[in-house]
Amino acid sequence: MNALIDRGIIKEIASGNNFEYIITGDATFVDTDYKVLQSQSNDIFVKCMKITRNGLVDLCYLGNDYRTLAGMLPGLSLENANTIVAEILSCITKVKTNGFLSCQSMVLDKEKIFVDPNTMKVKMVYVPVSEKLFSTMTEFEEHLNNIINEISPDFDMADIPVVPQQVxxxxxxxxxxxxxxxxxxxxxxxxxxxxxxxxxxxxxxxxxxxxxxxxxxxxxxxxxxxxxxxxxxxxxxxxxxxxxxxxxxxxxxxxxxxxxxxxxxxxxxxxxxxx
Structure with a gap:
């Protein structure tokens, strides 16, 4: 569930896996986040485009090239489930080290986590507005743990391949x-x-x-x-x-x-x- 929708800050319009978030409530569009999002979109995030609809900022997300996590969960093999979890954690690590974006603005919803069914590559959704989806990092981490447990209840961090690195x-x-x-x-x-x-x-x-x-x-x-x-x-x-x-x-x-x-x-x- 998207907390910004619940609070009336954004309104969603969906068409298949493509969807729009229209900023309707007491929040402002963050241009800096959006610019960083554009530079990162091919690696971490679903492609996002900003347009104006009736004077309101409309964020258009293009997810039709992927399947939603919710749609893939039934019948997902343990190997693919662990791969998807590792991909999600990798995306979050990249956001944490980016320096500009915030994990608290990432959507942690099975319907808004997108997966390439051929490679298990994950694309996340980021909402560049002043109001955060999660009020604290603790809340974000708790929600993340719930998602991981639902994807792969027995997931072990040791399942993530680690390449030995020198300092x-x-x-x-x-x-x-x-x-x-x-x-x-x-x-x-x-x-x-x-x-x-x-x-x-x-x-x-x-x-x-x-x-x-x-x-x-x-x-x-x-x-x-x-x-x-x-x-x-x-x-x-x-x-x-x-x-x-x-x-x-x-x-x-x-x-x-x-x-x-x-x-x-x-x-x-x-x-x-x-x-």
């Missing part, structure tokens, strides 16, 4: 004596930044910084700087759009915040542990 290290490792490491807590793959120099610039634009973080678009091109003075490491924000935080306290522009073993550094919405 990706950004930049030259250098001599580790007297060095500091920022180890990613929530990256899509094992990742760490090893800092051996006295002045290191960190961001997502390779030709502007010394250490590159390429898995989160919410991180600025020049996001922060780590310096070493008298044996102590400090972090400074470089005017980033989404902020630099140490233990959930924002580092203001021009501030020099000391780092200690075990501190949690957050760049935008990506967390790193100081080692």
């Amino acid at each position: 990706y290290v950004s930049g030259n490792t250098g001599n580790l004596l007297g060095a500091m490491k920022l180890t990613a807590c929530d990256a899509p793959y094992p990742f760490e930044i090893r800092i051996t120099e006295d002045d290191v610039l960190i961001g997502k634009k390779a030709d502007l910084v010394d250490k590159v973080i390429d898995f989160n678009s919410a991180i600025s091109r020049r996001h922060c700087r780590v310096i070493k003075q008298n044996g102590t490491f400090f972090i400074m924000d470089e005017g980033s759009a989404n902020g630099t935080f140490v233990n959930n306290v924002r580092v203001e522009m021009g501030q020099k915040q000391p780092l200690q073993q075990g501190d949690i550094v957050r760049l935008a919405n990506s967390e790193f542990r100081v080692n």
